[in-house]
Each structure stands twice: as structure tokens, then as C-alpha cells.
Amino acid sequence: xxxxxxxxxxxxxxxxxxxxxxxxxxxRVLGPSASGSRRLxxxxxxxxxxxxxxxxxxxxxxxxxxxxRFSPLRExxxxxxxxxxxxxxxxxxxxxxxxxxxxxxxxxxxxxxxAWSRHVVSMAPNTDDVSELIVRHYTHAVRAFTREVERxxxxxxxxxxxxxxxxxxxxxxxxxxxxxxxxxxxxxxxxVLQDRAWSADLPVIPRDDLVRExxxxxxxxxxxTGAREALEGWLP
Amino acid sequence: xxxxxxxxxxxxxxxxDPLLATxxxxxxxxxxxxxxxxxxxxxxxxxxxxxxxxPLIPHGVGLSVGSAPPEGYxxxxxxxxxxxxxxxxxxxxxxxxxxxxxxxxxxxLPRHDETVARVVGHARAAQQAVGYPLVLENITTYAEMxxxxxDEATLLRRVAEEAxxxxxxxxxxxxxxxINHGKDPRAxxxxxxxxxxxxxxxxxxxxxxxxxxxxxAAPVAAPVWELYVAALKRCGPVPTLIEWDQHxxxxxxxxxxxxxxxxxxxxxx
Numbered sequence: 001x002x003x004x005x006x007x008x009x010x011x012x013x014x015x016x017x018x019x020x021x022x023x024x025x026x027x028r029v030l031g032p033s034a035s036g037s038r039r040l041x042x043x044x045x046x047x048x049x050x051x052x053x054x055x056x057x058x059x060x061x062x063x064x065x066x067x068x069r070f071s072p073l074r075e076x077x078x079x080x081x082x083x084x085x086x087x088x089x090x091x092x093x094x095x096x097x098x099x100x101x102x103x104x105x106x107x108x109x110x111x112x113x114x115a116w117s118r119h120v121v122s123m124a125p126n127t128d129d130v131s132e133l134i135v136r137h138y139t140h141a142v143r144a145f146t147r148e149v150e151r152x153x154x155x156x157x158x159x160x161x162x163x164x165x166x167x168x169x170x171x172x173x174x175x176x177x178x179x180x181x182x183x184x185x186x187x188x189x190x191x192v193l194q195d196r197a198w199s200a201d202l203p204v205i206p207r208d209d210l211v212r213e214x215x216x217x218x219x220x221x222x223x224x225t226g227a228r229e230a231l232e233g234w235l236p
Numbered sequence: 237x238x239x240x241x242x243x244x245x246x247x248x249x250x251x252x253d254p255l256l257a258t259x260x261x262x263x264x265x266x267x268x269x270x271x272x273x274x275x276x277x278x279x280x281x282x283x284x285x286x287x288x289x290x291p292l293i294p295h296g297v298g299l300s301v302g303s304a305p306p307e308g309y310x311x312x313x314x315x316x317x318x319x320x321x322x323x324x325x326x327x328x329x330x331x332x333x334x335x336x337x338x339x340x341x342x343x344x345l346p347r348h349d350e351t352v353a354r355v356v357g358h359a360r361a362a363q364q365a366v367g368y369p370l371v372l373e374n375i376t377t378y379a380e381m382x383x384x385x386x387d388e389a390t391l392l393r394r395v396a397e398e399a400x401x402x403x404x405x406x407x408x409x410x411x412x413x414x415i416n417h418g419k420d421p422r423a424x425x426x427x428x429x430x431x432x433x434x435x436x437x438x439x440x441x442x443x444x445x446x447x448x449x450x451x452x453a454a455p456v457a458a459p460v461w462e463l464y465v466a467a468l469k470r471c472g473p474v475p476t477l478i479e480w481d482q483h484x485x486x487x488x489x490x491x492x493x494x495x496x497x498x499x500x501x502x503x504x505x
Contacts, residue, residue: 003346003348003350003383003384003385004346004382004383005350006302006345006346006350006351006354009345009346009381009382009383010302010303010331010334011334013331013334013343014334014335014337017339017343018337026382027382030346030382030383031382031383032382033379033380033381033382034380034384035378035379035380035417036379039378039379039380040379040382042378042379042447043341043343043378043379046341046378047339047340047341047343050339050340050341051339051340054340082337083337083338083339083340084336084337084338085306085336085338086270086273086298086306086309086332086333086338087270087273088270088340091340122277122278123274123276123277123278123279124276124277125276125277126276126277126280126281170277170278175278175281175282176278177278
């Protein structure tokens with residue numbers, strides 16, 4: 001029997017792996033697998049496990065907080081956004097916005113956003129500016145909950161309904177992701193550095209306080225010497 | 237180009253800090269290409285620290301030589317390989333994506349002439365684009381793909397000879413395939429085109445009902461160590477990698493496996 005063209009094989013297998021064709025349907029087109037339909041069908045399960053693994057690793061805290069709701073959300077997400085890039089983390093990129101669109105609730109959306117923001121900061125280009133610094137405002141205590149999940153694999157409850165603001169960046173010294181609760185002065189410093197200008201709309205804070213705050217951010221590795229010098233030029 | 241010999245381990249996130257702190261012997265590190273995409277961010281910073289201490293060998297999971305490399309893949313791979321300046325870069329004889337759809341898995345191909353031609357074409361193009369020799373690994377298979385007309389050893393040999401690529405013999409994969417398909421592991425090893433082997437892989441597997449799964453989640457199994465000794469006797473002291481990708485234990489536990497492989501290499505190769 002002449003083998004089916006390779007492109008037809010790949011097309012049929014893609015259907016099997018995506019769950020749109022059964023192993024028996026694939027075999028009707030490609031011919032029988034010598035090891036049987038059940039073994040062939042196993043590949044759909046294996047790739048599903050792989051894709052689940054990417055999301056489970058990335059959004060471990062969401063999974064814990066969502067409980068039994070996580071599995072159907074994950075299924076729906078992978079149907080809506082099947083992985084289309086060879087870098088696995090790209091498959092997780094739209095999950096926070098997907099949860100928001102699905103009305104999954106602020107706690108889950110914020111936990112997902114926190115996880116993705118950490119990743120974005122971790123992978124940001126190695127530049128000397130402050131473009132990779134991210135400020136996030138949440139209505140739930142996402143950091144404490146995430147920490148608990150990562151340390152213990154579980155938590156005692158849901159994320160507390162407590163508003164918090166986090167500054168995420170990468171240390172220039174250690175390359176580690178640094179997460180701190182920023183002061184108002186720190187937020188102003190970052191705003192000025194990211195806008196590369198002072199704005200009259202910003203809160204009035206003494207210049208010395210802003211310079212001191214920039215020093216504190218630099219000691220965490222979040223600001224370079226050049227950024228601190230530039231800041232002083234932009235302050236009124 | 238750094239010389240690569242002895243036994244390496246996989247550079248995995250869980251081992252970053254312990255590796256930088258260890259005084260134990262590590263001959264080289266395998267780095268997964270996809271984990272350093274774009275050479276940016278924290279991974280790129282850390283890569284420099286590891287590169288300063290050990291030879292790094294790039295190993296990919298997304299080349300998909302059996303279908304076609306995904307868009308942008310080779311453009312990302314080439315500067316990464318050039319940076320590491322290894323003796324070769326490696327990936328798997330399989331497909332992992334079709335068009336823009338990808339599955340993050342190593343999927344078997346039907347073994348026939350058209351597959352050989354397709355893989356040879358993509359392998360040559362990859363070597364050309366990257367500028368370094370390519371080495372392809374035997375994968376685990378849990379099912380025979382419909383349309384196959386010859387065995388795996390023939391596919392590997394023809395690809396190696398027609399594309400001019402080296403082979404990476406994953407001893408655990410060979411063992412898992414033998415058991416899952418009811419064959420004799422020693423016979424499969426004898427059939428393997430050993431003259432083309434440039435690297436050996438060792439890893440643990442798991443049992444899932446009647447099948448062995450290549451999970452990289454356990455120590456190397458006793459029969460795989462025996463097969464490794466047989467491979468060393470045939471191939472000589474080929475650089476060997478200990479792979480551990482799930483349920484990763486302490487660095488010391490991984491390095492104990494590496495020490496064991498090195499002792500066997502010293503005694504038998």
C-alpha cells in the first residue's frame with residue numbers, strides 16, 4: 001500500500017491532536033496503525049497534558065483559587081487560544097484577559113495578571129532605562145496568596161479583598177524579579193522617568209524626597225545610575 | 237569553541253542557584269533553546285554566568301524537522317547557537333508543529349521515503365541557517381504511525397547519511413520504545429546507526445498502565461544503565477547528558493547520577 005503523502009499525514013494528525021478527529025477517523029484516511037487505535041489516540045491525551053502543564057505551571061495560584069472552576073476555564077481558553085508559538089509562555093499570554101472577558105471575577109483576573117506581569121518583567125530586554133518597570137493596582141492580596149501557593153502548593157482560603165499596589169522590576173545586580181509596595185514618591189519617580197519629563201499633574205512632593213526615593217529604588221537594583229542622574233534633570 | 241566531553245546535566249530553572257554555588261564536578265550543561273528565546277531578560281543574564289563556567293550545548297524541542305521549522309524559529313536559533321559556539325546543536329527527529337499550530341511535544345513521523353526527503357531538506361536548511369552541525373535525537377514512540385514502511389534505525393541512518401547530520405542516542409528512549417513495542421532493547425541498540433552518534437542521553441521513565449512513558453521524572457532505571465554500558469562499549473566515550481525535567485530533585489541527586497555515568501564511561505568506553 002502506497003503511504004499517504006506526508007502533508008496529509010500531518011493534517012490528519014493535527015486534527016487528532018486538536019481533538020477534532022478520533023484515532024479511528026485518522027486511520028480511515030491514513031491506514032491502520034500497527035499498534036492499534038488506542039495507542040494512536042494516546043497522543044491527543046499527551047499533548048493535552050503538555051498544554052495543561054504550561055498553564056498549570058504559569059497560573060498555579062489561579063488554579064488553587066479557582067478550584068473546580070479552573071479546569072473548564074483552561075479548556076475554554078485552549079480552545080479559544082490554541083498554542084501558536086514555539087515559546088511555551090506565549091501560550092499563556094492571553095489568559096488574564098480571557099478570564100476578564102469570561103467574568104471569572106476580580107480575584108482570578110488579578111492573580112493571573114500578577115503572574116503574567118512577573119513573567120513580562122523577568123523576560124524584559126536588558127536595557128538601562130525604566131521601561132520594564134511595571135506598576136499594578138489590585139483589589140485583592142494577590143502577592144501573599146501567590147507566595148503561599150508557591151511555598152505550600154495550597155492555601156487556607158481565597159485572596160483577601162484588600163487593595164494593594166505593586167511595583168515589579170528586575171534587579172540590575174542579581175537579575176532577580178523585585179516586587180515592592182511603592183511609596184507615592186516612588187510612583188512619581190517612575191512616572192517622571194517613564195515620561196522623561198515632569199508633569200504639572202503629578203502630586204507635589206519635595207524634590208529631596210524624590211531624590212531619596214530614587215536612591216532607594218537604585219539600592220534595590222531597579223534604577224541605574226544614569227536614570228537617577230536623568231531624573232534630577234527633569235525634576236522641578 | 238569549548239571542548240565538550242564527559243557527563244553534563246540539563247540546565248533547569250530549579251538548578252540555577254545550586255549550580256552557581258556547587259563545587260562538584262559538572263563537565264557541561266545542556267540548555268533548552270526555547271527557554272532562552274530572544275536571549276533577553278533574566279535568562280540571558282544568567283546564561284552569561286553559566287557560560288563563564290561551563291561549556292553550554294543547545295538542545296531544542298521546536299525545530300520540527302518533520303513538518304517545517306515554525307516561523308522565526310531559525311532566526312532565533314542562529315544567534316543563540318553562535319553565542320554558545322558549541323560543537324553542534326541538537327533537536328529531535330519528529331514534528332512538533334504544523335503551520336502555526338504547535339503542541340510542545342515530540343511527535344513521531346511515518347517512516348517512509350517522503351519523510352526522509354522532508355527531514356533531510358529541513359535538516360540541511362537548518363545547518364545552513366545556523367552555521368553549525370545539527371544532531372538529531374531518537375524520540376520515544378507510543379504508537380506506530382500509519383504509513384510506516386521501514387524501521388526507526390533505517391530512518392535515522394538514512395537521515396544521518398543523506399543530510400550529513402549527527403545522531404543523539406537517547407538510551408532511555410530506545411529502551412522505552414523497545415518495551416512499548418515488544419522488542420529486544422539490545423537488538424534495537426545493535427540496529428541503531430551508532431557510527432553517527434555524537435551524544436548520549438540518559439533519563440528516567442515512568443509506568444502508566446501497560447506503557448512506559450518518557451517523563452524525565454525519575455532516576456535512570458537499572459536496565460537503561462545496562463544499555464548505556466553496552467552503548468559506551470560500541471560508541472566510546474561519547475559526551476553523555478543526565479536529563480531530569482519533572483519532579484527535579486536536589487542538584488546533588490542529579491550530580492550523583494552524573495557521577496555514576498562518568499564512572500561507567502571511565503570503566504567501559
